[in-house]
Amino acid sequence: MTEEGADESVIRRDRFSGGPARSFLSSLAADERIFEADLAVDRAHVVMLAEQGIVDADTAGEILTALDAIEVDGHSSLPAGEDVHEAIETAVIEQVGADGGKMHTARSRNDEVATCIRYRLREDVLRALEATLALRASLLEVAEAHAETIMPGYTHLQPAQPTTVAHWACSYESAVRRDTERLLEAYGRINRSPLGGAAFAGTPFSIDRERTAQLLGFEGVVENSMDAASSRDFLLETTGALSTLATTLSGLAEDLVIFANRGFVALSDDYSSTSSIMPQKVNPDTLELVRAVAGDAAAGVQGLSTTLKGLPRAYNRDLQRATPHAWETVDAVSEATRVTAGAVATATWDEEALAAEAGAGFSTATGVADALAAGGLPFRTAHELVASAAENGADYAALEAAAEDVLGEPLEAHVDPAAVKSALDPAESVASRDSQGGPAPSAVADQLESATAALAADEESVEALEASLEGARETLREEVNGYA
Template identity: 70%
Template sequence: MPEEPTDESGTDGDSVVRRERFSGGPARGFLSSLAADERIFAADLAVDRAHVVMLAEQGIVEAETAGEILAALDDIEAAGHDALPDGEDVHEAIETAVIDRVGPDGGRMHTARSRNDEVATCIRYRLREDLLDAIEATLEARGALIETAEAEGETVMPGFTHLQPAQPTTVAHWALSYERALARETARLFDAYERTNQSPLGAAAFAGTPFDVDRERTAELLGFDGVMANTMDAVSARDFLVESTAHLATLATTLSGLAEDVVLYANKGYIEVDDAYASTSSIMPQKKNPDTLELVRARAGDAAAGLNGLLTTLKGLPRAYNRDLQRAGGHAWRTIDGVSEATEVAAGAIATAEWNDAALADAAGEGFSTATGVADALAMAGVPFRTAHEVVAAAAETAGETDFQTLEAATRKVLDKSLTEFVDRETVEATLDPTESVASRDSPGGPAPEAVAEQVVTAREDHAADSDALAERRETRAKADAALQAEVETYV
């Protein structure tokens, strides 16, 4: 039987084909993150500049060489990400582009660092700006809700539990409930910013460097608050991504609840969403659909998926750097983009909506929603609350089973039998009125106009403080950018 054909080394022909097929094949493209790295292109250039300035200041790289490298970086920035040569990632591509312009001395840019600490720094540099944008979006949404509360302080509306009519409240009280939730979201994002704004640069691969680098100097030039204390932690840690993404998922969940409320209220005719935030049916011309709010509602699912994807990517990774981390950033970027956009849309929808005062007032007393007020009135007059609760429950049942059409009539019947000595009819009638019911709930945080006015003051003060904190952080960033540019110009 003839032997199978082989090449000169004795390998069969199929093996040669396989080897040729996979040699240098799709693996290079599979490894590359260059396209996705466009997001951190500007960040990498800033990190390169700060590192080169520090190397020159420390005498590790000559000033003339530093100037040539920094000039090359200016050219690369002007040409843009799309002009970069092929590379495994944006960091390698920029370095190749510098060497193309400067010659072998361009490679000195990478002295005393690794792509490990470089990419960790770039991600933090870019993410902190995105976090500030997300914070600004929450402030816009809070501002829209505060303005709604100020305008609708006495607009009575039905309040629900389990989607059943429960007690009357006001549009202002509803709006402020979401404003308070968003204030906590703002605080969480500020916390994430603080932990993100630490510099890993100078950690090198993970074990530091023998060069006499000044990590505090590069942190200062890049506007970081400080440096990561442990070099292995510096290149490995992505918990700042998890924290940021988790807080964004929480924000998306809060927005989803707000969007759900507005969709339901639009269905009942309580609110009209502005045309800019709605659409019509492709077949039914009379329809006006609150589509943007439905998409805001859906973004919570995207955010939860992003968080889950990130956690799954990071689960079980050994110290220090692993290539899995290349896939981590995308989950955070998609989440922060989607949630920030949803926050802006929700803010616009609330700011431009029109509330139907008449429909809200008519619905405020439906379903015996003022029943609790009657029970409270009886209890305040000396009847044990549980007894009062049972009396009003019986009245509500009577109203449902007989020809009595209102809780007022049913309650009068019960009172005529046993409790008229405690509460007169005028008190019952006042308690059953939705507007009076709301006015009586003037405890701190309640829906009464006076209580709402106090809440608005608090919300305004907190909003102003958070706006100032955001402006302060943006100013710090701008000053650091200007200082870095000034240092670069001393060499170029």
């Protein structure tokens, strides 16, 4: 290079080494979250380069030793840089010399960061999954303890039909089970390695992408190199699944807040607070915050989808602003799920208060109409008769008077009085609803059996995923020790 050319090179470097936009461009502080992930990705890549003969074993050993030292020193000791990837590479070069730059052979920060995000997100999703499993276990414990605890059921917040605490708890367990399924399915699509896609157009070096995927515990690779470097649909899917979970939590939290207001349930002091001025208050503050997390999660989905909308292939710097939406959502929803699990597990149900309110508002009216229909009346006629009786009182005498008005003959002409009187009793009304998925204790027993089996299966799945990642970490460490 001529002296003039050398001067031009210095000028170009200076152009991109400072200025007021440097701090705006830098993600180094935010990248602390993926510091450990980046080190793992660096190690796997260097091991693969050595195995492929792209970097000699001695140089690989020096780089890997430097990475170990950088890990010990921690993120806070990294030199200034545009991001954690650049800072780590700079720290390696400071220790090893120019050969340290060989660690970046056959890759780009584009595929590197995509891999780091997936690597870290797997762990975060596993923590979220563990929280859903704990919540499901808490709900099933409540259901088992309260299979025969009668409670009022509502639609539009109006007394509707009597049910049981177990039936209520199982309804939420079913919803959280689907939330678990969605996160497990999202995990499967997260768990693919983009490493080796380079900037977006692949590399001329004879790399082994399957090998780095194996060393990092991924199930395979994102095959197309452009897709590998640029796609963030896995973030959107995961954030969407978390938002759905948060919506489930918000409904559960709202129910408990209302039940606490009506004296049906008492929350543990660990999940309540008091007023700064009113000493008698026991406020369901934790559940109110759980309820609010649904808004945070929805904002995460909106922020992420808006950032990703209309981005051209391949890498765009907008993606730097996309990932924090996912981190914030997974943290908030995971914590809210754990708190909800604890609140459910430690709450105390007032069985007497629940039973006393179970029949309020003539909540057994539907059961009475069903009994009349079973006796041969068209259901719509039975519905009219019971509605007429409801205007004058929810008892047998009111039904008899309504029968004379609506049918022009005694109620006994169409139905056994004992069947009607049984239907008027909330406990008997619940016991009669033994169809699949119903609130009768026998139907709830079946639900508990299937829910317990599903929980055990999902626990096994999560444990297997965690064991797979731990096995990959051990394998990578063994391979690194062979060089470092």
